[in-house]
Amino acid sequence: MSEQSSPIEKTVLENGLTIITERMSHVRSASVGIWVRSGSRHESAELNGISHFIEHTLFKGTSTRTAREIAVESDAIGGHVDAFTSREVASYYVKVLDEHLPRAFDLLADLVTAPLFDDEELDRERNVVMEEIKMVEDTPDDLVHETFVSNFWPDHPLGRSILGTPDTLITFDHDRVSDYFTDVYTPRNLVVSGAGNLEHASFVDMVARHLGLMSDRASGVSVSAPSPDACRIILTKDLEQVHLVLGVCCPSLVSENRYSLHVLNVILGGGMSSRLFQTIREERGLAYSVYSGVNAYTDAGYLAVYAATSPGQIEDVIKLSIEEFGKLKGEQVPASELQRAKDQLKVSVMLGLESTSSRMSNLARQEIFFGRQFTLDEILDRIESVSLDDVQRIAQQIFDGGDLALTAIGQLDGLDIESAQLVC
DSSP states (O other), X not given: OEEEETXXXXXXXXXXXXXXXXXXXXXXXXEEEEEESOOGGGSXXXXXXXXXXXXXXXXXXXXXXXXXXXXXXXXXTTOOOEEEEOSSOXXXXXXXXGGGHHHHHHHHHHHHHOBOOOHHHHHHHHHXXXXXHHHHHTOHHHHHHHXXXXXXXXXXXXXXOTTOOHHHHTTOOHHHXXXXXXXXXOGGXXXXXXXXXXXXHHHHHHHHHHHTXXXXXXXXXXXXXXOOOOOEEEEEOOOSSEEEEXXXXXXXXXXXXXXXXXXXXXXXXXXXXXXXXXXXXXXXXXXXXXXXXXXXXXXXXXXXEEEEEOGGGHHHHHHHHHXXXXXXXXXXXXXXXXXXXXXHHXXXXXXXXXXHHHHHHHHHHHXXXXXXXXXXXXXXXXXXXXXXXXXXXXXXXXXXXXBOEEEEEEOOTTOOXXXXXXXX
16 A cells, blocks of 8 residues: 655555655665654553663664674664664664665664564663663753653653663563563554655665565554643752752643644743743843753643752742743733744754654654644644734643642752642
8 A cells, every 4th residue: 555745655564564755866865764653651560661671672682683793784884873762652763875775774674673682681781771760860950850750640651761660670581571572563563764865666665575574463552641740849969959840731742732832832931032031041040041841742741841040049930930821821922922933933843854864753753643744834834823812822721720740859948849839
Protein backbone atom coordinates (compact mmCIF):
# COMPACT_ATOMS: atom_id res chain seq x y z
CA MET A 1 0.00 0.00 0.00
CA SER A 2 1.48 3.36 -0.98
CA GLU A 3 0.49 7.03 -0.68
CA GLN A 4 2.27 9.70 -2.70
CA SER A 5 2.34 13.47 -2.15
CA SER A 6 5.66 14.71 -3.55
CA PRO A 7 8.20 15.29 -2.14
CA ILE A 8 6.86 13.28 0.82
CA GLU A 9 5.93 9.67 0.13
CA LYS A 10 4.70 6.88 2.37
CA THR A 11 4.59 3.10 2.02
CA VAL A 12 3.35 0.44 4.44
CA LEU A 13 4.92 -3.00 4.02
CA GLU A 14 2.82 -6.17 4.22
CA ASN A 15 4.10 -6.84 7.73
CA GLY A 16 2.77 -3.46 8.91
CA LEU A 17 6.02 -1.48 9.00
CA THR A 18 5.62 2.15 7.87
CA ILE A 19 8.18 3.85 5.63
CA ILE A 20 8.05 7.58 4.94
CA THR A 21 10.51 9.77 3.04
CA GLU A 22 11.07 13.34 1.93
CA ARG A 23 13.32 13.96 -1.07
CA MET A 24 15.65 16.97 -0.77
CA SER A 25 17.49 16.90 -4.09
CA HIS A 26 19.55 20.03 -3.35
CA VAL A 27 21.62 18.32 -0.62
CA ARG A 28 24.25 15.57 -0.69
CA SER A 29 23.37 14.09 2.69
CA ALA A 30 20.65 11.77 3.93
CA SER A 31 19.27 11.09 7.38
CA VAL A 32 17.45 7.91 8.31
CA GLY A 33 15.85 6.81 11.54
CA ILE A 34 14.13 3.71 12.86
CA TRP A 35 11.46 4.93 15.29
CA VAL A 36 9.62 2.88 17.90
CA ARG A 37 6.06 3.88 18.86
CA SER A 38 6.87 3.20 22.51
CA GLY A 39 8.69 4.89 25.37
CA SER A 40 8.81 4.98 29.13
CA ARG A 41 5.08 5.72 29.50
CA HIS A 42 4.29 2.27 28.13
CA GLU A 43 6.23 0.48 30.88
CA SER A 44 4.86 -1.09 34.03
CA ALA A 45 6.26 0.13 37.36
CA GLU A 46 8.40 -3.00 37.61
CA LEU A 47 9.90 -2.35 34.17
CA ASN A 48 10.46 1.38 34.59
CA GLY A 49 13.53 2.35 32.58
CA ILE A 50 13.68 -0.73 30.36
CA SER A 51 13.03 1.18 27.10
CA HIS A 52 15.97 3.45 27.77
CA PHE A 53 18.10 0.50 28.88
CA ILE A 54 17.33 -1.33 25.63
CA GLU A 55 18.33 1.79 23.68
CA HIS A 56 21.73 1.63 25.38
CA THR A 57 22.24 -2.10 25.02
CA LEU A 58 21.37 -2.37 21.33
CA PHE A 59 24.77 -0.77 20.67
CA LYS A 60 26.56 -3.43 22.72
CA GLY A 61 26.66 -6.19 20.15
CA THR A 62 24.53 -8.06 17.63
CA SER A 63 24.77 -11.50 16.07
CA THR A 64 27.02 -10.05 13.34
CA ARG A 65 28.84 -7.12 15.02
CA THR A 66 30.62 -6.58 18.31
CA ALA A 67 30.17 -3.33 20.22
CA ARG A 68 33.56 -2.16 18.97
CA GLU A 69 32.72 -3.04 15.36
CA ILE A 70 29.51 -1.00 15.65
CA ALA A 71 31.51 2.01 16.83
CA VAL A 72 34.24 1.57 14.20
CA GLU A 73 31.75 1.20 11.36
CA SER A 74 29.83 4.27 12.50
CA ASP A 75 33.02 6.32 12.34
CA ALA A 76 34.07 4.77 9.03
CA ILE A 77 30.99 6.04 7.19
CA GLY A 78 31.51 9.50 8.61
CA GLY A 79 28.14 9.50 10.26
CA HIS A 80 27.03 9.78 13.83
CA VAL A 81 24.86 6.83 14.77
CA ASP A 82 22.87 7.78 17.84
CA ALA A 83 19.64 7.10 19.70
CA PHE A 84 17.30 8.50 22.31
CA THR A 85 14.35 7.41 24.39
CA SER A 86 11.52 9.72 25.40
CA ARG A 87 8.29 9.10 27.24
CA GLU A 88 6.40 8.12 24.07
CA VAL A 89 8.98 7.09 21.45
CA ALA A 90 12.48 5.75 20.93
CA SER A 91 14.65 6.42 17.89
CA TYR A 92 17.84 5.10 16.28
CA TYR A 93 19.19 7.40 13.60
CA VAL A 94 22.15 8.46 11.50
CA LYS A 95 23.09 11.26 9.10
CA VAL A 96 25.56 10.42 6.30
CA LEU A 97 26.57 11.33 2.78
CA ASP A 98 23.93 9.96 0.40
CA GLU A 99 26.41 7.42 -1.02
CA HIS A 100 26.77 5.84 2.43
CA LEU A 101 23.04 5.46 3.11
CA PRO A 102 22.80 1.70 2.31
CA ARG A 103 25.73 0.91 4.59
CA ALA A 104 24.35 3.13 7.36
CA PHE A 105 20.92 1.54 7.21
CA ASP A 106 22.41 -1.93 7.28
CA LEU A 107 24.00 -0.96 10.60
CA LEU A 108 20.78 0.54 12.03
CA ALA A 109 18.70 -2.46 10.96
CA ASP A 110 21.18 -4.83 12.57
CA LEU A 111 20.80 -2.99 15.89
CA VAL A 112 17.01 -3.39 16.00
CA THR A 113 16.77 -6.93 14.63
CA ALA A 114 19.70 -8.93 16.04
CA PRO A 115 20.79 -7.68 19.48
CA LEU A 116 22.57 -10.18 21.70
CA PHE A 117 21.77 -8.74 25.14
CA ASP A 118 24.87 -10.44 26.48
CA ASP A 119 24.77 -10.59 30.29
CA GLU A 120 28.29 -9.21 30.68
CA GLU A 121 27.44 -6.23 28.45
CA LEU A 122 24.15 -5.73 30.31
CA ASP A 123 26.02 -5.53 33.61
CA ARG A 124 28.48 -3.00 32.19
CA GLU A 125 25.76 -0.83 30.66
CA ARG A 126 23.64 -1.04 33.81
CA ASN A 127 26.47 0.70 35.62
CA VAL A 128 26.59 3.38 32.91
CA VAL A 129 22.89 4.14 33.38
CA MET A 130 23.36 4.21 37.15
CA GLU A 131 25.93 6.95 36.60
CA GLU A 132 23.47 8.76 34.33
CA ILE A 133 20.91 8.72 37.15
CA LYS A 134 23.51 10.13 39.55
CA MET A 135 24.29 12.88 37.04
CA VAL A 136 20.65 14.00 37.10
CA GLU A 137 20.74 13.99 40.91
CA ASP A 138 23.76 16.29 40.77
CA THR A 139 22.21 18.67 38.22
CA PRO A 140 19.62 20.83 40.02
CA ASP A 141 17.83 22.18 36.94
CA ASP A 142 17.33 18.60 35.69
CA LEU A 143 16.41 17.27 39.11
CA VAL A 144 13.76 19.92 39.77
CA HIS A 145 11.95 19.04 36.52
CA GLU A 146 12.18 15.30 37.20
CA THR A 147 10.86 15.80 40.72
CA PHE A 148 8.08 18.06 39.50
CA VAL A 149 6.72 15.63 36.91
CA SER A 150 6.97 12.64 39.28
CA ASN A 151 4.71 14.46 41.73
CA PHE A 152 2.48 16.12 39.13
CA TRP A 153 1.52 12.72 37.70
CA PRO A 154 2.06 10.42 40.70
CA ASP A 155 1.79 6.64 40.30
CA HIS A 156 1.61 6.96 36.52
CA PRO A 157 4.21 6.02 33.88
CA LEU A 158 4.32 9.61 32.55
CA GLY A 159 5.50 10.71 35.98
CA ARG A 160 8.30 8.17 36.22
CA SER A 161 11.87 8.77 35.15
CA ILE A 162 12.80 7.68 31.64
CA LEU A 163 16.04 6.35 33.14
CA GLY A 164 14.34 4.06 35.64
CA THR A 165 15.63 3.52 39.17
CA PRO A 166 18.48 1.50 40.70
CA ASP A 167 15.89 -0.98 41.99
CA THR A 168 14.38 -1.62 38.55
CA LEU A 169 17.67 -1.56 36.66
CA ILE A 170 19.10 -4.37 38.77
CA THR A 171 16.34 -6.70 37.54
CA PHE A 172 17.05 -6.18 33.81
CA ASP A 173 18.74 -9.47 32.96
CA HIS A 174 18.94 -11.10 29.54
CA ASP A 175 15.52 -12.78 29.68
CA ARG A 176 13.62 -9.74 30.91
CA VAL A 177 15.23 -7.40 28.38
CA SER A 178 14.86 -9.85 25.51
CA ASP A 179 11.21 -10.51 26.29
CA TYR A 180 10.34 -6.80 26.41
CA PHE A 181 12.27 -6.15 23.21
CA THR A 182 10.36 -8.94 21.45
CA ASP A 183 7.02 -7.55 22.64
CA VAL A 184 7.69 -3.98 21.56
CA TYR A 185 9.98 -4.06 18.51
CA THR A 186 7.34 -5.36 16.13
CA PRO A 187 6.85 -4.15 12.53
CA ARG A 188 3.57 -2.40 13.29
CA ASN A 189 5.28 -0.56 16.11
CA LEU A 190 8.09 0.75 13.88
CA VAL A 191 8.35 3.73 11.55
CA VAL A 192 11.33 4.16 9.24
CA SER A 193 11.81 7.75 8.06
CA GLY A 194 14.33 9.18 5.67
CA ALA A 195 15.06 12.66 4.36
CA GLY A 196 17.68 14.03 1.99
CA ASN A 197 19.04 13.07 -1.39
CA LEU A 198 17.19 9.78 -1.72
CA GLU A 199 14.57 8.20 -3.95
CA HIS A 200 11.49 6.71 -2.29
CA ALA A 201 11.19 3.46 -4.28
CA SER A 202 14.87 2.61 -3.79
CA PHE A 203 14.62 3.53 -0.10
CA VAL A 204 11.60 1.23 0.32
CA ASP A 205 13.46 -1.62 -1.40
CA MET A 206 16.42 -1.11 0.93
CA VAL A 207 14.24 -1.10 4.05
CA ALA A 208 12.25 -4.12 2.86
CA ARG A 209 15.42 -6.15 2.34
CA HIS A 210 16.39 -5.63 5.97
CA LEU A 211 13.05 -5.41 7.77
CA GLY A 212 10.44 -6.81 5.39
CA LEU A 213 10.80 -10.36 6.72
CA MET A 214 10.07 -9.39 10.33
CA SER A 215 6.97 -11.31 11.37
CA ASP A 216 3.77 -9.31 11.79
CA ARG A 217 2.57 -9.59 15.36
CA ALA A 218 0.71 -7.56 17.93
CA SER A 219 2.64 -5.11 20.05
CA GLY A 220 2.57 -5.32 23.84
CA VAL A 221 2.12 -1.53 24.18
CA SER A 222 -0.71 -0.09 26.28
CA VAL A 223 -1.48 3.39 27.63
CA SER A 224 -3.67 5.10 30.21
CA ALA A 225 -4.24 8.80 30.83
CA PRO A 226 -2.70 10.38 33.96
CA SER A 227 -4.48 12.31 36.72
CA PRO A 228 -2.66 15.49 37.84
CA ASP A 229 -1.92 16.44 41.43
CA ALA A 230 -1.24 20.08 42.34
CA CYS A 231 1.20 19.16 45.09
CA ARG A 232 3.93 21.28 46.67
CA ILE A 233 7.35 19.67 47.03
CA ILE A 234 10.40 21.14 48.73
CA LEU A 235 13.77 19.36 48.52
CA THR A 236 16.44 20.75 50.80
CA LYS A 237 19.80 20.75 49.08
CA ASP A 238 23.01 22.67 49.79
CA LEU A 239 22.87 25.00 46.77
CA GLU A 240 23.58 28.69 46.22
CA GLN A 241 20.31 29.13 44.34
CA VAL A 242 16.77 27.83 44.55
CA HIS A 243 15.53 26.00 41.46
CA LEU A 244 11.78 26.39 41.00
CA VAL A 245 9.11 24.85 38.76
CA LEU A 246 5.50 26.07 38.79
CA GLY A 247 3.08 24.12 36.62
CA VAL A 248 -0.49 23.65 35.44
CA CYS A 249 -2.28 21.23 33.13
CA CYS A 250 -2.47 22.22 29.47
CA PRO A 251 -3.89 20.72 26.25
CA SER A 252 -2.33 17.58 24.82
CA LEU A 253 0.09 17.28 21.94
CA VAL A 254 -2.70 16.50 19.48
CA SER A 255 -5.25 19.03 20.75
CA GLU A 256 -6.74 21.52 18.29
CA ASN A 257 -5.72 24.17 20.82
CA ARG A 258 -2.01 23.39 20.50
CA TYR A 259 -1.24 26.38 18.28
CA SER A 260 -2.92 28.84 20.64
CA LEU A 261 -1.10 27.17 23.55
CA HIS A 262 2.33 27.56 21.97
CA VAL A 263 1.70 31.18 21.07
CA LEU A 264 0.64 31.79 24.67
CA ASN A 265 3.81 30.11 25.90
CA VAL A 266 5.99 32.38 23.74
CA ILE A 267 4.24 35.42 25.18
CA LEU A 268 4.58 34.16 28.75
CA GLY A 269 8.14 32.89 28.84
CA GLY A 270 9.41 31.88 25.42
CA GLY A 271 12.21 34.36 24.87
CA MET A 272 13.96 37.57 25.83
CA SER A 273 10.91 39.70 25.05
CA SER A 274 8.56 37.42 27.00
CA ARG A 275 6.67 38.72 30.00
CA LEU A 276 8.44 36.56 32.56
CA PHE A 277 11.90 37.43 31.25
CA GLN A 278 11.14 41.14 31.09
CA THR A 279 9.45 41.31 34.49
CA ILE A 280 11.54 38.94 36.59
CA ARG A 281 14.98 39.39 35.03
CA GLU A 282 15.07 42.74 33.24
CA GLU A 283 12.87 44.90 35.47
CA ARG A 284 13.48 43.29 38.86
CA GLY A 285 16.82 41.51 38.42
CA LEU A 286 15.59 38.51 40.40
CA ALA A 287 16.90 35.69 38.19
CA TYR A 288 19.43 34.95 35.50
CA SER A 289 17.41 32.06 34.07
CA VAL A 290 13.62 32.22 33.81
CA TYR A 291 11.39 30.74 31.13
CA SER A 292 8.22 28.75 30.48
CA GLY A 293 7.76 25.61 28.43
CA VAL A 294 5.11 23.18 27.22
CA ASN A 295 5.49 19.45 27.84
CA ALA A 296 2.73 17.76 25.90
CA TYR A 297 1.91 14.11 25.20
CA THR A 298 -0.83 12.34 23.26
CA ASP A 299 -3.43 12.61 26.02
CA ALA A 300 -2.04 15.06 28.59
CA GLY A 301 0.28 17.99 29.06
CA TYR A 302 1.56 20.65 31.40
CA LEU A 303 2.88 24.17 31.08
CA ALA A 304 5.68 24.95 33.53
CA VAL A 305 7.62 28.02 34.58
CA TYR A 306 11.24 27.47 35.59
CA ALA A 307 13.40 29.97 37.47
CA ALA A 308 16.64 29.90 39.42
CA THR A 309 17.05 32.58 42.08
CA SER A 310 18.39 33.28 45.56
CA PRO A 311 16.46 31.81 48.50
CA GLY A 312 15.43 35.25 49.73
CA GLN A 313 13.88 36.13 46.37
CA ILE A 314 11.89 32.98 45.70
CA GLU A 315 8.60 34.32 47.05
CA ASP A 316 8.84 37.39 44.80
CA VAL A 317 9.48 35.17 41.76
CA ILE A 318 6.45 33.02 42.59
CA LYS A 319 4.26 36.10 43.17
CA LEU A 320 5.31 37.80 39.92
CA SER A 321 4.77 34.59 37.92
CA ILE A 322 1.25 34.19 39.25
CA GLU A 323 0.53 37.84 38.49
CA GLU A 324 1.50 37.23 34.85
CA PHE A 325 -0.87 34.25 34.73
CA GLY A 326 -3.67 36.51 35.94
CA LYS A 327 -2.94 39.22 33.40
CA LEU A 328 -3.03 36.75 30.52
CA LYS A 329 -6.43 35.40 31.46
CA GLY A 330 -7.88 38.76 32.52
CA GLU A 331 -6.74 40.99 29.67
CA GLN A 332 -6.27 40.52 25.95
CA VAL A 333 -2.65 40.86 24.91
CA PRO A 334 -1.85 43.82 22.63
CA ALA A 335 -2.07 42.99 18.93
CA SER A 336 1.61 43.88 18.42
CA GLU A 337 2.69 41.45 21.15
CA LEU A 338 0.57 38.68 19.63
CA GLN A 339 2.08 39.23 16.19
CA ARG A 340 5.61 39.26 17.60
CA ALA A 341 4.96 35.94 19.34
CA LYS A 342 3.50 34.38 16.19
CA ASP A 343 6.44 35.57 14.11
CA GLN A 344 8.89 34.18 16.68
CA LEU A 345 7.13 30.81 16.68
CA LYS A 346 7.03 30.65 12.88
CA VAL A 347 10.74 31.42 12.60
CA SER A 348 11.46 28.69 15.16
CA VAL A 349 9.45 26.17 13.13
CA MET A 350 11.11 27.12 9.85
CA LEU A 351 14.66 27.13 11.20
CA GLY A 352 13.97 23.81 12.90
CA LEU A 353 13.34 22.14 9.54
CA GLU A 354 16.46 23.20 7.65
CA SER A 355 18.52 20.01 7.98
CA THR A 356 17.93 16.48 6.72
CA SER A 357 18.01 15.16 10.29
CA SER A 358 15.30 17.56 11.48
CA ARG A 359 13.15 16.75 8.43
CA MET A 360 13.58 13.04 9.09
CA SER A 361 12.55 13.49 12.71
CA ASN A 362 9.56 15.63 11.75
CA LEU A 363 8.31 12.98 9.31
CA ALA A 364 8.40 10.26 11.96
CA ARG A 365 6.83 12.33 14.72
CA GLN A 366 3.93 13.50 12.55
CA GLU A 367 3.28 9.94 11.39
CA ILE A 368 3.41 8.54 14.93
CA PHE A 369 1.36 11.23 16.67
CA PHE A 370 -1.01 12.37 13.92
CA GLY A 371 -1.04 9.65 11.28
CA ARG A 372 -0.58 12.29 8.58
CA GLN A 373 1.87 14.94 7.39
CA PHE A 374 1.24 18.63 7.96
CA THR A 375 2.91 20.82 5.35
CA LEU A 376 5.04 23.73 6.49
CA ASP A 377 2.56 26.17 4.94
CA GLU A 378 -0.28 24.51 6.83
CA ILE A 379 1.55 24.84 10.14
CA LEU A 380 2.47 28.47 9.49
CA ASP A 381 -1.12 29.27 8.52
CA ARG A 382 -2.42 27.66 11.71
CA ILE A 383 -0.01 29.73 13.80
CA GLU A 384 -0.94 32.92 11.96
CA SER A 385 -4.66 32.23 12.47
CA VAL A 386 -4.33 32.36 16.29
CA SER A 387 -6.37 35.36 17.46
CA LEU A 388 -6.34 37.60 20.52
CA ASP A 389 -9.47 35.80 21.73
CA ASP A 390 -7.78 32.41 21.24
CA VAL A 391 -4.86 33.37 23.48
CA GLN A 392 -7.10 34.73 26.22
CA ARG A 393 -9.40 31.71 26.00
CA ILE A 394 -6.53 29.23 26.38
CA ALA A 395 -5.13 31.30 29.26
CA GLN A 396 -8.49 31.17 31.01
CA GLN A 397 -8.63 27.43 30.42
CA ILE A 398 -5.25 26.56 31.91
CA PHE A 399 -5.03 29.32 34.54
CA ASP A 400 -8.50 28.45 35.76
CA GLY A 401 -8.23 29.54 39.38
CA GLY A 402 -7.09 26.16 40.63
CA ASP A 403 -4.04 25.31 42.69
CA LEU A 404 -0.61 25.41 41.09
CA ALA A 405 1.82 22.54 41.39
CA LEU A 406 5.22 23.60 42.73
CA THR A 407 8.60 21.99 43.17
CA ALA A 408 11.58 23.83 44.62
CA ILE A 409 15.10 22.62 45.37
CA GLY A 410 17.64 24.45 47.51
CA GLN A 411 18.05 25.99 50.95
CA LEU A 412 14.45 26.91 51.71
CA ASP A 413 14.09 26.73 55.47
CA GLY A 414 12.39 30.14 55.58
CA LEU A 415 9.76 29.48 52.92
CA ASP A 416 6.31 28.67 54.28
CA ILE A 417 5.07 26.78 51.25
CA GLU A 418 1.94 25.43 52.91
CA SER A 419 0.49 28.89 53.55
CA ALA A 420 1.64 30.41 50.25
CA GLN A 421 -1.14 31.51 47.89
CA LEU A 422 -0.43 29.23 44.93
CA VAL A 423 -3.59 29.83 42.94
CA CYS A 424 -3.45 30.79 39.28
